[in-house]
Amino acid sequence: MTHVHIIGGGLAGLSAAVDVIGRARVSVYEAGPACGGRARSYFDKALGARIDNGNHLLLSANKSTFRYLGLIGAEKTLTGPGAPIFPWFDLKANLGWTLSLSKGRVPFWAFSRRRRVPGMKLSELAMLGRILRAGPDQTVSEFLGDGMLTRRLLEPFAVSALNTPLESASATLLAAIIRETLVLGGSACRPWYPSEGLSESFVDPAVAHLRRLQGEVHCGTRISGLDVQGGRVTGLKNGSDTIAVGPEDKVVFAAPSPVARSLLEAHLPGFSAPDAYESIINVHYRLSAPVKARGMLAKVGFVGLVGGVAEWIYLKNDILSVTVSAANRYTTWDNDELIATIWSEIRQAVGPVLVESLPQAVPPVRLVCEKRATFAATPAQDRLRPQARTRLENLALAGDWTQTGFPSTIEGAIRSGTEAIKVLGL
Numbered sequence: 075m076t077h078v079h080i081i082g083g084g085l086a087g088l089s090a091a092v093d094v095i096g097r098a099r100v101s102v103y104e105a106g107p108a109c110g111g112r113a114r115s116y117f118d119k120a121l122g123a124r125i126d127n128g129n130h131l132l133l134s135a136n137k138s139t140f141r142y143l144g145l146i147g148a149e150k151t152l153t154g155p156g157a158p159i160f161p162w163f164d165l166k167a168n169l170g171w172t173l174s175l176s177k178g179r180v181p182f183w184a185f186s187r188r189r190r191v192p193g194m195k196l197s198e199l200a201m202l203g204r205i206l207r208a209g210p211d212q213t214v215s216e217f218l219g220d221g222m223l224t225r226r227l228l229e230p231f232a233v234s235a236l237n238t239p240l241e242s243a244s245a246t247l248l249a250a251i252i253r254e255t256l257v258l259g260g261s262a263c264r265p266w267y268p269s270e271g272l273s274e275s276f277v278d279p280a281v282a283h284l285r286r287l288q289g290e291v292h293c294g295t296r297i298s299g300l301d302v303q304g305g306r307v308t309g310l311k312n313g314s315d316t317i318a319v320g321p322e323d324k325v326v327f328a329a330p331s332p333v334a335r336s337l338l339e340a341h342l343p344g345f346s347a348p349d350a351y352e353s354i355i356n357v358h359y360r361l362s363a364p365v366k367a368r369g370m371l372a373k374v375g376f377v378g379l380v381g382g383v384a385e386w387i388y389l390k391n392d393i394l395s396v397t398v399s400a401a402n403r404y405t406t407w408d409n410d411e412l413i414a415t416i417w418s419e420i421r422q423a424v425g426p427v428l429v430e431s432l433p434q435a436v437p438p439v440r441l442v443c444e445k446r447a448t449f450a451a452t453p454a455q456d457r458l459r460p461q462a463r464t465r466l467e468n469l470a471l472a473g474d475w476t477q478t479g480f481p482s483t484i485e486g487a488i489r490s491g492t493e494a495i496k497v498l499g500l
């Protein structure tokens with residue numbers, strides 16, 4: 075039986091493993107103490123609670139992700155309103171509304187005052203068509219107008235999806251997302267997120283599934299180099315040991331792009347991979363009791379914000395958790411300033427719809443900044459992304475940074491894993 079060695083136990087590596095287990099022997103080598111990479115949960119001692127490194131939102135359009143969850147038996151670990159509804163709050167205008175998309179392709183929602191973005195004009199929808207025809211060097215801001223559809227929907231949607239300032243973000247990467255979501259209509263835009271945590275949804279069930287099928291998952295195993303002979307990988311270095319890669323064996327390289335650059339450049343002449351990154355900040359505030367909301371917020375569990383620093387607020391039991399994307403722009407802010415600003419935005423946006431009022435003083439808090447959350451989704455970085463197939467006969471690449479046609483997302487990572495298995499002919 076072919077032995078597939080997978081370097082990296084993030085979602086790309088786990089996706090490759092889950093895809094091929096049953097047809098091949100599988101070993102996953104993960105450098106960290108647990109799998110999950112940039113999508114993981116852990117117990118935070120200072121906060122005294124288990125948290126995710128960052129809030130992750132999925133849409134029903136993410137077909138490969140739902141297939142993966144089905145394979146590992148974890149579809150039911152996600153939660154969401156079951157409908158394409160998104161509560162929003164504009165901090166500058168002190169105005170809340172719910173965007174309620176229509177199910178099918180025809181945007182009936184845009185004609186209804188109760189369902190659309192307040193203040194938008196129908197003519198602004200033409201912008202979507204122009205973005206879909208964008209050229210590879212164009213940036214998102216070249217297409218945006220100055221109306222409310224831009225300010226209250228497209229800008230926040232694009233910044234979250236691309237995690238890159240829109241003046242430099244690739245319009246074709248945004249078009250790839252729009253094509254699979256808004257163009258298909260509300261049935262492709264239902265929001266989902268883990269009801270417990272990222273690891274409980276995406277990681278632990280995958281590792282359990284692999285082990286049930288005799289797969290090996292070795293955490294704390296950092297691969298520090300590759301032995302290459304005769305156009306194929308023959309060994310993986312782990313400290314002073316070498317893991318032998320037999321003549322029939324295959325290797326999936328699913329570690330992040332900086333690691334790819336340092337380990338693969340010597341073996342793959344002309345190899346390129348993204349080398350600029352954007353950070354994401356998450357701030358987790360722990361309340362003294364579970365947070366209960368009224369109305370739409372209770373139904374959906376999160377709210378999108380415009381006009382401030384915070385972009386998404388999630389209600390997670392006794393934790394209010396906030397996401398700030400494309401966060402390199404806040405590097406000059408100190409953490410206390412960010413924490414205090416975001417807390418006042420939370421109080422303004424969700425305070426009035428919570429059952430218990432929020433304290434004025436900032437509660438116990440943890441700020442997590444993922445410095446290399448994603449590669450910067452610019453046209454130049456997109457061109458550096460390699461295909462899954464390499465010149466080494468038994469080596470394929472996976473990871474959200476490979477050329478998936480998508481920005482750095484769970485869906486891209488999971489697709490890349492299945493693509494790597496495909497190009498290895500398994």
Ligand SMILES: Cc1cc2nc3c(=O)[nH]c(=O)nc-3n(C[C@H](O)[C@H](O)[C@H](O)COP(=O)(O)OP(=O)(O)OC[C@H]3O[C@@H](n4cnc5c(N)ncnc54)[C@H](O)[C@@H]3O)c2cc1C
Pocket residue numbers: 081082083084085086087103104105106109110111112113127128129130131132295296297298328329330333354355356444446447448472473474475482483484485487
């Ligand atoms: C804060 C945050 C919020 C996000 N929000 C969203 C969202 O809302 N929606 C969405 O779709 N996506 C989101 N993303 C992006 C998503 O998390 C990533 O695209 C995805 O997790 C990447 O998976 P990956 O397997 O490609 O890479 P990684 O998760 O980086 O996995 C690579 C793995 O390789 C391991 N490794 C590194 N070096 C070695 C080595 N030498 N040997 C062995 N193993 C090694 C690492 O420890 C890691 O586990 C977010 C990311 C962050 C950080």
